[in-house]
Amino acid sequence: xxxxxxxxxxxxxxxxxxxxxxxxxxxxxxxxxxxxxxxxxxxxxxxxxxxxxxxxxxxxxxxxxxxxxxxxxxxxxxxxxxxxxxxxxxxxxxxxxxxxxxxxxxxxxxxxxxxxxxxxxxxxxxxxxxxxxxxxxxxxxxxxxxxxxxxxxxxxxxxxxxxxxxxxxxxxxxxxxxxxxxxxxxxxxxxxxxxxxxxxxxxxxxxxxxxxxxxxxxxxxxxxxxxxxxxxxxxxxxxxxxxxxxxxxxxxxxxxxxxxxxxxxxxxxxxxxxxxxxxxxxxxxxxxxxxxxxxxxxxxxxxxxxxxxxxxxxxxxxxxxxxxxxxxxxxxxxxxxxxxxxxxxxxxxxxxxxxxxxxxxxxxxxxxxxxxxxxxxxxxxxxxxxxxxxxxxxxxxxxxxxxxxxxxxxxxxxxxxxxxxxxxxxxxxxxxxxxxxxxxxxxxxxxxxxxxxxxxxxxxxxxxxxxxxxxxxxxxxxxxxxxxxxxxxxxxxxxxxxxxxxxxxxxxxxxxxxxxxxxxxxxxxxxxxxxxxxxxxxxxxxxxxxxxxxxxxxxxxxxxxxx
Numbered sequence: 001x002x003x004x005x006x007x008x009x010x011x012x013x014x015x016x017x018x019x020x021x022x023x024x025x026x027x028x029x030x031x032x033x034x035x036x037x038x039x040x041x042x043x044x045x046x047x048x049x050x051x052x053x054x055x056x057x058x059x060x061x062x063x064x065x066x067x068x069x070x071x072x073x074x075x076x077x078x079x080x081x082x083x084x085x086x087x088x089x090x091x092x093x094x095x096x097x098x099x100x101x102x103x104x105x106x107x108x109x110x111x112x113x114x115x116x117x118x119x120x121x122x123x124x125x126x127x128x129x130x131x132x133x134x135x136x137x138x139x140x141x142x143x144x145x146x147x148x149x150x151x152x153x154x155x156x157x158x159x160x161x162x163x164x165x166x167x168x169x170x171x172x173x174x175x176x177x178x179x180x181x182x183x184x185x186x187x188x189x190x191x192x193x194x195x196x197x198x199x200x201x202x203x204x205x206x207x208x209x210x211x212x213x214x215x216x217x218x219x220x221x222x223x224x225x226x227x228x229x230x231x232x233x234x235x236x237x238x239x240x241x242x243x244x245x246x247x248x249x250x251x252x253x254x255x256x257x258x259x260x261x262x263x264x265x266x267x268x269x270x271x272x273x274x275x276x277x278x279x280x281x282x283x284x285x286x287x288x289x290x291x292x293x294x295x296x297x298x299x300x301x302x303x304x305x306x307x308x309x310x311x312x313x314x315x316x317x318x319x320x321x322x323x324x325x326x327x328x329x330x331x332x333x334x335x336x337x338x339x340x341x342x343x344x345x346x347x348x349x350x351x352x353x354x355x356x357x358x359x360x361x362x363x364x365x366x367x368x369x370x371x372x373x374x375x376x377x378x379x380x381x382x383x384x385x386x387x388x389x390x391x392x393x394x395x396x397x398x399x400x401x402x403x404x405x406x407x408x409x410x411x412x413x414x415x416x417x418x419x420x421x422x423x424x425x426x427x428x429x430x431x432x433x434x435x436x437x438x439x440x441x442x443x444x445x446x447x448x449x450x451x452x453x454x455x456x457x458x459x460x461x462x463x464x465x466x467x468x469x470x471x472x473x474x475x476x477x478x479x480x481x482x483x484x485x486x487x488x489x490x491x492x493x494x495x496x497x498x499x500x501x502x503x504x505x506x507x508x509x510x511x512x513x514x515x516x517x518x519x520x521x522x523x524x525x526x527x528x529x530x531x532x533x534x535x536x537x538x539x540x541x542x543x544x545x546x547x548x549x550x551x552x553x554x555x556x557x558x559x560x561x562x563x
Contacts, residue, residue: 467508
């Protein structure tokens with residue numbers, strides 16, 4: 001009897017696999033993919049403009065005397081000055097090519113390598129949204145987003161198509177969904193649920209929020225609201241009945257982030273991705289432009305509330321938006337796409353993935369998405385609080401979960417008799433934090449920018465790199481062998497300052513590694529503080545600079561607590 005039943009089970013499983021593969025590769029409308037291509041290109045053009053107009057290619061990458069590398073990417077170094085400075089105008093031009101679909105594949109590949117180069121140059125500049133954008137650009141290199149509404153399709157009619165395989169949209173939706181959901185998973189920790197980190201971030205914007213920033217109930221509302229949003233926004237977007245409600249929540253969430261926190265392109269990128277990948281109804285090109293343009297206009301109107309100036313060039317959006325809305329009764333054929341493939345007209349041969357290739361495509365998708373889902377949990381292999389020891393923190397969507405402030409940071413260079421022959425201390429200057437040389441026989445000076453100085457002393461892997469930098473500089477000066485120790489005390493989420501690294505450890509002799517856990521990083525032995533009410537008049541306003549980092553701290557000078 002069992003022999004008669006087993007084949008039916010095998011047949012049912014085989015039929016399910018075939019149906020799954022057929023659905024994954026069935027043709028769907030190309031419109032969302034084209035809209036995503038245009039939005040991505042426009043946002044990357046804006047990002048290139050931000051870098052160029054702020055002088056960041058020079059100030060962030062060429063002026064510091066030390067750039068902190070990523071483990072495994074030590075070979076990434078700045079290009080010669082003229083080539084390096086030329087990279088960012090080229091990135092802007094490539095973004096235009098992606099937007100209009102001109103030599104799209106080549107432009108996307110070069111754009112990926114260009115932004116990956118900028119991202120990997122200095123670990124002290126790590127931002128989750130820059131990592132996400134780099135990943136999305138990489139995925140775009142394999143997506144057929146130029147088959148419609150592009151110069152490529154206009155010049156090569158055989159390329160044109162109104163459909164793409166469903167897996168292309170599924171891949172983007174899954175990646176964006178992972179960012180949302182894992183951002184919520186990361187918030188399921190005692191510190192975040194206490195409301196203290198959120199309250200500290202709100203106090204940093206007390207000039208905008210006023211006394212509510214010091215009220216515990218407001219901090220709880222933001223903390224738990226953000227947690228619930230991240231955990232449930234994807235289910236809300238997947239279910240058709242709640243999709244419009246989810247999109248309205250996303251608009252409110254990201255516009256609030258734009259006003260309260262200086263996180264650059266991230267709110268606008270996530271808004272574009274959410275609106276395009278989970279539309280509440282079929283969006284034509286002109287409908288997408290109207291809706292997203294209206295959101296940009298709202299963001300421009302809200303920007304002054306955040307104490308930031310609206311760039312004069314952005315005023316060009318106003319007549320453009322007016323023009324888009326006046327086209328209400330005119331929608332040319334090239335602005336319209338069929339949202340669902342016409343069953344009476346099969347997809348072109350170019351859109352049909354050969355049956356023999358489908359298992360390989362499915363395997364690659366499974367490996368990639370599996371890696372994206374497993375990698376954020378690697379911090380669980382390390383004992384202690386990941387926000388403290390930082391091991392496994394990156395690439396895990398731990399976004400704005402902590403506030404780490406240095407209280408004391410000094411590096412000592414010792415000779416073999418343990419006599420101090422060099423000393424460097426974190427100090428506060430007019431432009432922010434910097435390392436002041438107290439004893440400097442090797443002529444190290446102050447090699448770090450204010451942003452690097454503040455970030456480095458809160459991240460153990462960067463502390464180790466700076467210790468090796470001092471070791472190597474003293475060796476070059478003929479003073480070897482030497483030891484390097486560090487007395488660094490840091491406050492995490494309002495706790496009293498505690499030693500982050502062992503002040504007795506010779507960091508010059510420690511080699512970087514991913515495993516086992518670093519024994520020279522001291523455990524956090526201070527319990528989390530209780531949330532309390534604050535008088536916001538004790539806090540000076542924040543100072544705007546480069547985008548905020550993942551600790552909730554601005555990358556340039558911040559507010560100082562008034563005494």
